[in-house]
Amino acid sequence: MGGSDSKPQGEKEELLFNVDERERVQLIFCTISHGHKSFNKENFQHYVEPVLDHFTGSRLFEWIEGPLPGHKPHHDRRHHTHHHHSQQSTGNPIHLHHFASHLAILFKKSNVSELSSVCLFLASTSSSSVSASDLVHFVGNTLHSYEKLLSAHCTAYQSWIFSVATDQMGHKHLASSLLNPLLKTVGKLTLGPNEDAENSSTLCLSLDQVEEWLSHCHLFQNILQQVLKGALQFYSTEPHQIVFHPRLPQVRDTNWSKFRTILDFSAVLFLNAALPSDQQTQWKLVYSNALHGHSFGRFLMCITSADMPTVILIKDKTGRMFGGFAPIPWQTNPKFTGDYACFLFQLGPTFNIYKTTGYNKNFMYLNAQQQTLPNGLGMGGQFEYFGLWIDQSFDRGHSKAGERGCTTYGSPQLSEQQDFEIDSIEVWAVGRKKEGDEEDDDDDFEASAKSGKAKSLLDKVEDADKALLDLVDRGTVSDHLRDEPLVQETKAHNTVISPF
Structure with missing residues (x-):
């Protein structure tokens, strides 16, 4: 009598909120309901x-409208298509207590089991199963x-100008890749990014299968939680102060007036999430053949003088994108270097990370001007x-892999053809510069860029190294090949359309 166990389920859920959070829930409710005692579906969707x-x-409204988990299950609302859903009724009015209890489930009591149930409910017109095509569509x-949220509130997102390929097709490619492990478990090898919904609509997935997949797909777990919080504006701080996870890196010192990356939003999101956490905060363009010229000598100079972990991205003539992550600085060496944090990756049309197998230590190799060893x-x-x-x-x-894949990374053939022709190459330094002399040099570069007297990476290279670079390339790496002055902000850079 009077104990916590005697409290109604909804009140126990609400107690999960602290005082500040309760005030936030009340403010959200007041905004949705326009100051009234309840709100309907139209208010909520707006x-x-x-x-x-x-x-x-x-x-999501229908999930909030229904009983709390553990009570009567939600009614199984079945509709012919998603397009007919707008013709449904405005639903039952939602009162503050009911609303707060469901938000407590979403944001304070949420675990993989609860999140999987919500995920399946949002993706389908059923509360017990979902078709593969509907789940791909939902993801x-x-x-x-998530991209909408970041474009409105994330300064790191606003530091990028992504490839024009950034659209829902890019999101669908990543969604299909994230779901492929789940689809393999039910006997279907993959769901291609361009597969028609009709071809996969008969493949149904249960709640247990969705939960098993979500428990291993931490990337989507975090994205879904961020999106639900963002949609309901359930923030404990001002939106511009939010640190989103998974995060996008802030771009440093990249001249967007002269350069356009081949990366789109989905590719950067996926790739950055695979990096060590301390290297996810900042990226800086080190080399692009479109900006710096199609020259191995310039490429060699740029990546060795970066003195940081790097991501190397290649787009071949068929349009495939793939590459590798080097956790230590590159240096010319007739022997393999690197460590077990290295990995290879694919970024389209499928997204995959291939980590080290432990079979050997042939992680990284960079050489030039050798008579008896490969140069490249x-x-x-x-x-x-090589992988x-x-x-x-x-x-x-080339990308060569036997029946069991590349021995070092377990990767398959990354390119469409074993021997590929290069269309584009980008190299990005990832993470922050370590404190020391190099950081001071970097600050000098930034200061000179702001003054309009930009230095070049060539200024960091000793005369002896320049002589070696002259020998490496078919032409010469001459002093006139210097970076354009850095543009800190451009008109295009500052053009961000907020959905709020």
Whole structure:
């Protein structure tokens, strides 16, 4: 009598909020209801529409409208198609106590089991199963919603100008790749990014299967939680102060007036999440053949003088994108270097990370002007059979993998053809500079850039090194090949359309 166990379930859920959070819930409720004692579906969807698509917003209302988990299950609302959903009724009015109890489940009591149940409910018109096509659609829409949130509130997002390929197709490619492990468990090898919904609509997934997948897919777990908080504006701080996880890196010292990356939002999000946490905060462009010229000598100079962990990204003539992560600085060496934090990756049309297997230590190789050894950059495998190879000619490379994949990384053939032609190469230094002399040099570079007297990476290279670079390339790496002055902010850079 009078103990906590005698309290109604909703009141016990509400007690999970502290005083500040309760005030925040009341403010959210007041905003949705326009100061009234309840709100309906129309009020709710108007509130969440800057972030959520119409179908997901509708399903979220229906989840909040229903009983708390552990009570009677939600009614199984079945509709013919998503497009007919707007013709449904405005639903039962939602009062503060009911609303707060459901938010406590979402944001204070949420675990993988609860989140999986919400995920399935939002993705489907059923509360017990979901088709593969509907789940891909939902994951893709959630990625799109996450991009909306970041574009409005994340200064790191606003530091990028992504490839024009950033659209819902990019989100769908990543969604399909994230879900492929789940689809393999039910007997279907993969769901291609361009597969028609009709071809996969008969493949149904249960709540247990969705929960098993979500328990291993931490990237989407975090994105879904961020999107739900963002849609309901359940923030404990001002939106511009939020640190989003998974995060996008802040771009440093990249001249967007002269350069356009081949990366889109989904690719950067996926790749940055695979990096060590201390290297996810900042990226800086080190080399681009579109900006610096298609020259192995310049490429070699840029990556060795960066003196930081780097991501090397290649786009071949067929449009495939792939590359590798080097956790230590590159240096010319007739022997393999690197460590077990290295990995190879693919970024389209499928997204995959291939980590080290422990089979050997052939992680990183960079050499030039050797008579008896390969000249170029390689990662994994062995001489002449690299998991990833960029030849010193700088026009071609290869990705060779046997039946079991590259021995060092377990990766398959990354490119569409074993021997590929290079279209684009980008190299990004990742993480922050360590304190010391190099940091001071970097500050000098930034100061000179702001003054309009930009230095070049060539200024960091000793005369002896320049002589070596002259020998490496087919032409010469001459002093006139210097970076344009850095543009700290451009008109395009500052053009950010907020959904709020």
